[in-house]
Amino acid sequence: MIDTKAIEEHIRGILVALGEDPNREGLVETPKRVAKMYEEVFAGMNYTNHELADLLNKTFSEDDGTTDSDQVVVMKDIDLFSYCEHHMALMYDMKATVAYIPKGKVIGLSKIARMCDMAGRRLQLQERLGRDIADILSEITGSQDIAVILEGRHSCVSARGIKKTNAKTKTVELRGRFKDETALQLYLH
Numbered sequence: 520m521i522d523t524k525a526i527e528e529h530i531r532g533i534l535v536a537l538g539e540d541p542n543r544e545g546l547v548e549t550p551k552r553v554a555k556m557y558e559e560v561f562a563g564m565n566y567t568n569h570e571l572a573d574l575l576n577k578t579f580s581e582d583d584g585t586t587d588s589d590q591v592v593v594m595k596d597i598d599l600f601s602y603c604e605h606h607m608a609l610m611y612d613m614k615a616t617v618a619y620i621p622k623g624k625v626i627g628l629s630k631i632a633r634m635c636d637m638a639g640r641r642l643q644l645q646e647r648l649g650r651d652i653a654d655i656l657s658e659i660t661g662s663q664d665i666a667v668i669l670e671g672r673h674s675c676v677s678a679r680g681i682k683k684t685n686a687k688t689k690t691v692e693l694r695g696r697f698k699d700e701t702a703l704q705l706y707l708h
């Protein structure tokens with residue numbers, strides 16, 4: 520579990536290292552605030568993908584119940600945040616498109632958004648974030664036919680260093696039929 524007391528102490532140390540007085544009015548509660556914020560924005564680090572699959576496992580049998588239909592389920596424009604593990608900098612303006620072909624059961628739609636949220640609440644690479652979401656969705660639905668497309672900006676690229684404020688990164692994780700059948704990829708736009 521996230522050690523908030525240790526985070527508080529380290530943030531206080533960073534304030535001192537920055538030449539600040541950690542006891543001045545505006546900063547005295549900052550270590551506690553940051554620790555609380557980290558608890559929230561890194562909540563996904565308390566769980567493995569397998570544990571998240573267990574937690575979000577809310578599925579419904581498809582209506583006909585007999586054969587797998589070929590229906591494609593696509594949830595688009597799911598907004599989420601994450602943090603790059605190299606700079607601990609915010610990934611923002613992010614949107615996920617998550618798709619799958621059900622295998623006899625469908626997952627509650629809000630659970631797709633929740634898995635994006637929780638996988639984002641980790642120190643991440645955008646590429647790994649896409650794989651994490653695909654792994655969780657695949658474990659819950661039993662489907663290998665999965666697509667996860669992420670698009671977003673990295674503040675380590677926009678607000679520091681090379682400072683490319685307009686650059687957006689797109690990552691595309693295609694599995695099973697989404698990889699093999701280009702016609703299915705049309706549904707992802």
Ligand SMILES: Nc1nc2c(ncn2[C@@H]2O[C@H](COP(=O)(O)OP(=O)(O)OP(=O)(O)O)[C@@H](O)[C@H]2O)c(=O)[nH]1
Pocket residue numbers: 603604605643644645646673675676680681
């Ligand atoms: N592939 C990938 N790279 C990322 C992601 N987030 C940040 N990075 C990159 O990780 C790299 C870390 O490179 P370093 O050279 O060690 O860091 P740096 O000296 O701060 O590099 P600059 O950002 O180029 O100033 C940078 O190119 C970042 O843009 C991500 O989600 N995926």
Ligand SMILES: [Zn+2]
Pocket residue numbers: 603604605606607608673675676
């Ligand atoms: Zn970064």
